[in-house]
Amino acid sequence: MSENAVMMGRHRTAVIAGVGLTEVGKVYGRSAPSFAAEAVRRAVTDAGLDLCDVDGLLVNAGKSSGLDVTLARRLGLRDLRMLCEVNAFGASAGIMVAQAAGAVLTGGADVVACVFADASRQPGASSGEAYRRTSLEATGFRSAETASGFTSVTHRYALAASRYMQHYGIPQEHLGAVALSQRAWAVDNPDAQMRTPLTMEDYHRSRWIVQPLHLLDCCLVSNGGAAVVVTTQARAAVLRRPPVHVLGWGQAHPGYVLERGSEFGLVTGAAASGAAAMRSARAVRLLHIHGTRHPRGLRGLSSR
Amino acid sequence: MTFPALRDSVSAPWFDGLARGVLLLHRCRECGHVSRPDVASCPACRSDNLTWVPSRGTGCVVAAILDPNPDDPVVLGLVELDEGPWLHVRLLGTSELVPVGTRVTLEICRPGGGEPVPSFRIDGAERT
Numbered sequence: 001m002s003e004n005a006v007m008m009g010r011h012r013t014a015v016i017a018g019v020g021l022t023e024v025g026k027v028y029g030r031s032a033p034s035f036a037a038e039a040v041r042r043a044v045t046d047a048g049l050d051l052c053d054v055d056g057l058l059v060n061a062g063k064s065s066g067l068d069v070t071l072a073r074r075l076g077l078r079d080l081r082m083l084c085e086v087n088a089f090g091a092s093a094g095i096m097v098a099q100a101a102g103a104v105l106t107g108g109a110d111v112v113a114c115v116f117a118d119a120s121r122q123p124g125a126s127s128g129e130a131y132r133r134t135s136l137e138a139t140g141f142r143s144a145e146t147a148s149g150f151t152s153v154t155h156r157y158a159l160a161a162s163r164y165m166q167h168y169g170i171p172q173e174h175l176g177a178v179a180l181s182q183r184a185w186a187v188d189n190p191d192a193q194m195r196t197p198l199t200m201e202d203y204h205r206s207r208w209i210v211q212p213l214h215l216l217d218c219c220l221v222s223n224g225g226a227a228v229v230v231t232t233q234a235r236a237a238v239l240r241r242p243p244v245h246v247l248g249w250g251q252a253h254p255g256y257v258l259e260r261g262s263e264f265g266l267v268t269g270a271a272a273s274g275a276a277a278m279r280s281a282r283a284v285r286l287l288h289i290h291g292t293r294h295p296r297g298l299r300g301l302s303s304r
Numbered sequence: 305m306t307f308p309a310l311r312d313s314v315s316a317p318w319f320d321g322l323a324r325g326v327l328l329l330h331r332c333r334e335c336g337h338v339s340r341p342d343v344a345s346c347p348a349c350r351s352d353n354l355t356w357v358p359s360r361g362t363g364c365v366v367a368a369i370l371d372p373n374p375d376d377p378v379v380l381g382l383v384e385l386d387e388g389p390w391l392h393v394r395l396l397g398t399s400e401l402v403p404v405g406t407r408v409t410l411e412i413c414r415p416g417g418g419e420p421v422p423s424f425r426i427d428g429a430e431r432t
């Protein structure tokens with residue numbers, strides 16, 4: 001079925017009409033709200049809209065503080081019909097777009113800006129330090145794990161990776177293949193930070209962060225902001241950019257119990273959420289799987 | 305760098321147990337299911353009618369990781385207690401990753417001079 005045929009069956013479709021990205025990476029001296037404001041302004045401009053047209057704002061804050069719904073005031077937004085913070089950790093971006101799409105389809109809002117920004121990276125500090133803070137603030141039961149050495153979320157990702165690799169007999173090279181293919185995409189992307197081609201030897205030589213995760217298995221922690229503008233197909237028809245149609249979305253959180261028989265590290269919700277999202281998308285030619293550590297991408301792929 | 309464990313009101317009985325040399329687990333009064341100390345409802349029946357029971361302190365490794373931090377290299381792991389619950393703990397008596405299924409026994413430590421925490425020594429490993 002052609003893309004048009006899929007679209008024609010729909011009375012009203014949500015679309016992404018504009019994208020805004022600030023400078024991203026080791027960008028210091030700016031706060032998360034400052035990045036967020038710039039990203040929203042860029043996305044709205046990219047769509048050919050004005051900030052006055054925005055009647056919905058969804059905000060996802062990163063690890064740094066200060067970014068919340070007061071961003072609306074900072075941007076001078078008035079008479080919003082939708083305003084809230086969204087946090088589902090790494091799933092936040094997709095969930096914001098799904099909530100915005102739902103809102104424009106049901107008439108809750110017409111033009112919704114979804115923004116993420118962070119400024120958690122400090123000059124001279126490592127990516128790991130930005131991720132470590134939440135673990136170290138633990139008290140009670142959780143603090144016993146921190147005291148034992150689980151001082152960052154990377155330790156937990158490493159544990160899941162270790163179980164996944166042992167259970168399915170996944171060699172280290174398979175994780176390396178994910179790093180190499182992601183870098184290959186980055187090489188062609190002028191907005192990417194790491195654009196030097198990577199070999200499997202480079203991968204194996206990169207230091208262990210927490211074995212079985214090499215440095216090159218882990219994501220960068222970057223300062224910056226990104227936003228998209230979600231609106232209806234009808235509204236986007238007269239705007240300056242060809243719209244990107246949001247055809248479907250779905251969530252699945254299977255959950256696991258940490259006890260005998262647990263599937264911790266072995267399954268994700270991708271099989272269920274992917275099927276839900278693709279109900280109306282008949283021909284999927286490109287699949288993007290998000291994961292802050294590469295084993296998550298592998299698990300997501302194998303879930304289908 | 306070590307980060308001492310800090311008790312709060314909910315975890316106080318558990319840390320008190322460790323101070324007496326006992327690792328406490330939750331046991332459901334409704335269905336008898338034994339679960340981790342940090343659950344707020346029974347994973348089997350969702351009841352909050354939970355009591356504390358001592359663990360035998362024996363189990364096996366489910367997954368292990370190695371933090372090569374030069375100040376304090378450590379092997380950490382998920383341990384499955386013989387009662388069923390899994391705990392995130394430090395593994396003692398090894399400087400390398402150990403296979404899944406390796407048998408371990410409770411050894412209580414006080415990292416950083418804070419509250420006592422459960423660690424597990426590889427069975428048969430020499431004390432250092």
Ligand SMILES: [Zn+2]
Nearest residue numbers: 332335346349
């Ligand atoms: Zn129960």
